[in-house]
Amino acid sequence: MEEVIAIxxxxxxxxxxxxxxxxxxFQVVMGLxxxxxxxxxxxxxxxxxxxxxxxxxxDGVTQDLLHYTDPLPQALVLTAIVISFAMTALFLVVxxxxxxxxxxxxxxxxxxxx
Amino acid sequence: xxxxxxxxxAPILLPLLTAxxxxxxxxxxxxxxxxxxxxxxxxxxxxAIALLVGSQHQASPAAIGVYLPSNWPVPFGxxxxxxxxxxxxxxxxxxxxxxxxxxxMARWDRAGASFxxxxxxxxxxxxxxxxxxxxxNLFVFFEVLLxxxxxxxxxxxxxxxxxxxxxxxxxxxxxSSLFLIGAALIYGVTGTLNMADLALKVPLVPEADRGLLHxxxxxxxxxxxxxxxxxxxxxxxVPAYSSASAPVAALFAxxxxxxxxxVLRIWTLLFSGQAGASAYFAGDWLVYGGMTTIVCAxxxxxxxxxxxxxxxxxxxxxAGILLSAVGFAQPNLTAGAxxxxxxxxxxxxALFLLAELIERxxxxxxxxLEEDVEPLPRPVEPQPLRRGTNLDDEQKAVVGQVIPWTMAxxxxxxxxxxxLIIGMPPLSGFIGKLSLLNALLNPLGLGASxxxxxxxxxxxxxxxxxxxxxxxxxxxxxxxxxxxWSPEERPSPVLRRYEYAxxxxxxxxxxxxxxxxxxxxxxxxxAADTLNHPQQYVMAVLATRAVPSPExxxxxxxxxxxx
Numbered sequence: 241m242e243e244v245i246a247i248x249x250x251x252x253x254x255x256x257x258x259x260x261x262x263x264x265x266f267q268v269v270m271g272l273x274x275x276x277x278x279x280x281x282x283x284x285x286x287x288x289x290x291x292x293x294x295x296x297x298x299d300g301v302t303q304d305l306l307h308y309t310d311p312l313p314q315a316l317v318l319t320a321i322v323i324s325f326a327m328t329a330l331f332l333v334v335x336x337x338x339x340x341x342x343x344x345x346x347x348x349x350x351x352x353x354x
Numbered sequence: 355x356x357x358x359x360x361x362x363x364a365p366i367l368l369p370l371l372t373a374x375x376x377x378x379x380x381x382x383x384x385x386x387x388x389x390x391x392x393x394x395x396x397x398x399x400x401x402a403i404a405l406l407v408g409s410q411h412q413a414s415p416a417a418i419g420v421y422l423p424s425n426w427p428v429p430f431g432x433x434x435x436x437x438x439x440x441x442x443x444x445x446x447x448x449x450x451x452x453x454x455x456x457x458x459m460a461r462w463d464r465a466g467a468s469f470x471x472x473x474x475x476x477x478x479x480x481x482x483x484x485x486x487x488x489x490x491n492l493f494v495f496f497e498v499l500l501x502x503x504x505x506x507x508x509x510x511x512x513x514x515x516x517x518x519x520x521x522x523x524x525x526x527x528x529x530s531s532l533f534l535i536g537a538a539l540i541y542g543v544t545g546t547l548n549m550a551d552l553a554l555k556v557p558l559v560p561e562a563d564r565g566l567l568h569x570x571x572x573x574x575x576x577x578x579x580x581x582x583x584x585x586x587x588x589x590x591x592v593p594a595y596s597s598a599s600a601p602v603a604a605l606f607a608x609x610x611x612x613x614x615x616x617v618l619r620i621w622t623l624l625f626s627g628q629a630g631a632s633a634y635f636a637g638d639w640l641v642y643g644g645m646t647t648i649v650c651a652x653x654x655x656x657x658x659x660x661x662x663x664x665x666x667x668x669x670x671x672x673a674g675i676l677l678s679a680v681g682f683a684q685p686n687l688t689a690g691a692x693x694x695x696x697x698x699x700x701x702x703x704a705l706f707l708l709a710e711l712i713e714r715x716x717x718x719x720x721x722x723l724e725e726d727v728e729p730l731p732r733p734v735e736p737q738p739l740r741r742g743t744n745l746d747d748e749q750k751a752v753v754g755q756v757i758p759w760t761m762a763x764x765x766x767x768x769x770x771x772x773x774l775i776i777g778m779p780p781l782s783g784f785i786g787k788l789s790l791l792n793a794l795l796n797p798l799g800l801g802a803s804x805x806x807x808x809x810x811x812x813x814x815x816x817x818x819x820x821x822x823x824x825x826x827x828x829x830x831x832x833x834x835x836x837x838x839w840s841p842e843e844r845p846s847p848v849l850r851r852y853e854y855a856x857x858x859x860x861x862x863x864x865x866x867x868x869x870x871x872x873x874x875x876x877x878x879x880x881a882a883d884t885l886n887h888p889q890q891y892v893m894a895v896l897a898t899r900a901v902p903s904p905e906x907x908x909x910x911x912x913x914x915x916x917x
Contacts, residue, residue: 260524260528265520268524272524272527272528272531275528275531276527276531279531279534279535279538282534282535282538283534283538286538286539286541286542287542312541312547313538313541316490316537316538316541319490319494320534323494323497323530324527324530324531326501327497327501327523327527327530330501330504330523331523331524331527334504334508334516334519334520334523335520337508337511337516338516338517338520341511341512341513341516341517342513342516342517347520347521347524348517349513349516349517349520
């Protein structure tokens with residue numbers, strides 16, 4: 241399972257970085273989105289990966305990390321998801337404003353000279 | 355718990371509440387919102403000063419106050435900590451905020467929507483970042499202050515702002531991702547996010563995991579250094595700051611200091627002298643990275659034409675000096691750097707405000723260097739001739755040209771700002787730079803370091819300090835001559851009371867610092883000593899106990915009664 245997660249994070253982050261380096265604003269937005277997905281998975285995997293374990297204390301189960309999964313990274317991921325979602329929305333607004341003011345979707349606000 | 359410890363959370367709650375009230379008021383009632391905003395910002399400054407004074411009178415020698423929101427026991431719950439360094443930064447933020455707000459109330463707050471609410475949220479993020487003692491909350495407050503700064507950056511709209519804002523937002527979103535990766539790596543290795551707890555865990559990290567810890571800290575540092583403006587992570591800063599509206603740029607002058615503050619805080623805690631194999635990890639990177647920043651920014655400042663650009667580049671110069679000085683991990687140098695930080699932040703903030711007023715007086719025929727569309731007309735009006743003045747052949751007043759008081763005010767303020775930023779005597783910028791030079795030459799203090807040789811890095815920084823002062827001197831004298839001594843006639847700008855008052859306050863404080871340099875030096879020295887002995891901070895945080903619940907208190911009381 242670790243391999244699958246690692247490859248998924250790697251693919252997401254690599255595509256994200258490539259897209260961020262592209263010249264069109266929409267590509268940059270998609271790049272930032274993919275990168276934040278990769279980062280969220282990464283935080284999640286820092287709490288070490290388990291299947292079928294809960295993060296919340298249950299009756300009759302010994303209270304240590306052998307029987308539960310670490311709840312903190314899950315809380316962190318939740319916060320990070322909300323924040324990155326909001327920031328992407330805000331970036332989209334600026335993208336549209338820039339498109340309206342400059343008439344181009346190039347990140348520098350003008351088309352490169354041929 | 356004394357009442358003072360509850361005051362620690364007030365700088366975060368007050369702006370949050372104020373912003374909520376303003377959002378409920380809606381888009382109307384702008385004068386009312388401006389008044390509420392000013393009242394709240396002034397109260398925030400008052401609270402910051404109360405914390406500064408209160409932390410001096412505390413029982414513990416390190417003057418550290420800890421507050422546990424929601425009352426969870428320490429390494430698990432969130433903690434807010436105010437020590438000398440945080441208190442100093444809080445007061446500085448409050449002063450800059452009041453001045454920027456006063457300036458904005460003259461006309462800039464009418465240039466777009468929700469200025470006052472965004473302003474308060476920005477303050478909440480700044481205060482929170484200076485108070486938190488937790489890595490993840492630092493991230494949250496960073497995002498709060500960044501989210502507000504995106505809105506403020508675009509305040510006033512216009513092509514130049516939107517296009518610089520686009521880069522600014524993209525870079526900061528990327529930096530936030532790196533912040534999360536770094537924080538997650540550190541959590542994965544140590545199992546904690548509380549900074550005091552981290553300081554205890556770092557020396558105990560097994561050898562196999564140390565590389566991972568260092569990688570996490572390095573990635574985290576990239577996020578902070580991008581904020582602090584270290585070369586080569588600072589290309590976004592100059593266009594963004596110089597195209598932001600004047601009061602916003604003045605407030606942003608404190609934002610690079612947030613980056614420097616976090617580097618100082620986390621680096622001195624995690625990689626202090628007691629950190630075992632990780633002691634002073636990557637200090638050389640700070641030293642030499644800071645020096646490269648000074649070189650690049652000082653060269654760029656000679657080439658700069660517009661005053662706003664020069665102000666932004668001066669921010670980079672001061673960031674380079676501060677980062678490099680912090681990297682030496684030498685208490686008296688850190689103390690000098692903190693003094694320099696206060697003086698340069700006040701001066702730079704004043705310069706951003708002044709730049710707009712000076713550029714306003716350039717006549718409308720002159721094209722600005724960059725094609726930016728002004729959202730508001732520049733209020734330039736020719737001085738009306740007094741009735742009964744004798745006119746010559748060209749219909750001009752015959753009496754000698756009187757220097758209008760606005761130009762005299764702008765000129766004198768510009769000279770004061772320039773002296774402060776260059777670091778020339780007699781103002782406080784000189785004292786800041788002198789204490790840095792002194793600390794570099796006498797690593798153990800005056801008279802005690804005769805046999806300690808001065809390192810090559812220290813000589814380099816010494817040379818660069820002088821060089822950056824020279825570069826700024828050249829650049830500022832050239833711009834001053836162009837703007838104030840040029841023979842062509844320009845109408846003098848109309849100044850409102852709200853526009854010169856903040857500049858007078860900021861420069862007045864800098865001049866007061868010149869006379870009252872000794873108390874502040876003593877204070878920064880004590881702050882640097884606390885930073886150099888992180889065990890005081892760690893003990894203060896970890897020794898704080900949660901307040902027992904009323905039931906537990908009652909149970910404790912009955913137990914005491916029984917025997």
